[in-house]
Amino acid sequence: MSDLLDVDSRPAPESSEDSALAEYVAEVCRRLSAGLLRETGDDLRSVVAAEVRSVQWALEDPAALRDRVPVHPPRLDHRGRVRMFTNPVLSQRNPLAPPLTHVSDGDECEFRVTLPLQYQGPRNMLHGGYVGVLLDDVLWYAVRHASTGISFTRELTVTYERPVPLFEELRIVGRVVEAEGRKTFAEGEIVAGGQVCARATGLWIAPKPRRDGHGSAG
Amino acid sequence: MSDLLDVDSRPAPESSEDSALAEYVAEVCRRLSAGLLRETGDDLRSVVAAEVRSVQWALEDPAALRDRVPVHPPRLDHRGRVRMFTNPVLSQRNPLAPPLTHVSDGDECEFRVTLPLQYQGPRNMLHGGYVGVLLDDVLWYAVRHASTGISFTRELTVTYERPVPLFEELRIVGRVVEAEGRKTFAEGEIVAGGQVCARATGLWIAPKPRRDGHGSAG
Secondary structure (H helix, E strand, O other): OOHHHOOOOEOOOOOHHHHHHHHHHHHHHHHHHHHHHHOOHHHHHHHHHHHHHHHHHHHHOOOOOOOOOOOOOOEEOOOOOEEOOOOOOOOOOOOOOOOOEEEEOOOOEEEEEOOOHHHEOOOOEEOHHHHHHHHHHHHHHHHHHHOOOOOEEEEEEEEEOOOOEOOOOEEEEEEEEEEEOOEEEEEEEEEEOOEEEEEEEEEEEOOOEOOOOOEOOO | OOHHHOOOOEOOOOOHHHHHHHHHHHHHHHHHHHHHHHOOHHHHHHHHHHHHHHHHHHHHOOOOOOOOOOOOOOEEOOOOOEEOOOOOOOOOOOOOOOOOEEEEOOOOEEEEEEOOHHHEOOOOEEOHHHHHHHHHHHHHHHHHHHOOOOOEEEEEEEEEOOOOEOOOEEEEEEEEEEEEOOEEEEEEEEEEOOEEEEEEEEEEEOOOEOOOOOEOOO
């Protein structure tokens, strides 16, 4: 899988060290996000001070991160424009993204993730909206994987069977159930400890073909 | 509106300065999140270095943030446990939260927000999953506002009419359309520039009452 289907690109317009720094700072933001919600008072100040020192260390010593291979460096597209993989579910460089780990493609696409405190809705449970975020992205990925072009979400229904836990590994799977002309129907679920916690079904629609035979997405 | 319906609490178990520091660091994480996805190379390093300096300054000079009034300090509940408002859509202390600004309650609950780069799906557009996050939370808020107890999302359907833009103000509104026993149905939409971009309908269910007359949520 090359860059999560975000192909059509040439090597990065920044050094590998700078890309590694960006992904490291994204990790620091993730740890800080959990820390701000877990700690108070002096413990809070200690967590913040430690993370600030770790970023300073990474900034001052270019060799500090040299063993890190950036997962999502920026690329240049065919027009020479910088193209950053910003996806807030999958990109290592986006602190909003957990990010998901891709496990397999096939009849089903599967991702895994263990979510920290900043995704909390009810106590120790994933926020309902973020249940939808995970399913939306994995179903979109399955639709994209099964087709040649881009499709846009038209409708997504999420059904909540039981709470989705934080702090333990989740399996998120998606599959195409029907494709008919420009329409693709997909479904999937989030599984924790062998039990289905939430399901989703959705409809994706590809843009109308242009006269030159290419889609008009973008 | 007291603390976004998260009432039942006593004053914070940390100093106002420390709560202000936590909310300031959350803001820094938000700015860094956009910066990591916008900048490359030397510009990236400059952005990171400037944010690190600003946090150091806030850590070293306790008076630096003294004019900030923390919006979501931690509280103690009736059992004396620390209770943090962690909501990843509404909490100032959670870097994942944009956060939304509450505008009004009434027949409709309304929030507003302008979203930065880290929420991007298609170019300059909000990621489809996050369209659901905004609607889920505002509809849940409307359900909670109209009732006396907690309800849990059972199903949410999001319909995408047109792309939701980043970088311009969005109105997100939610309202209860029917309440029947433990079930509450709600709907809402995201509006940008006077046009509805996405709609949602959902069902929320309250826990079965316990024998002592209280709900069993928690």
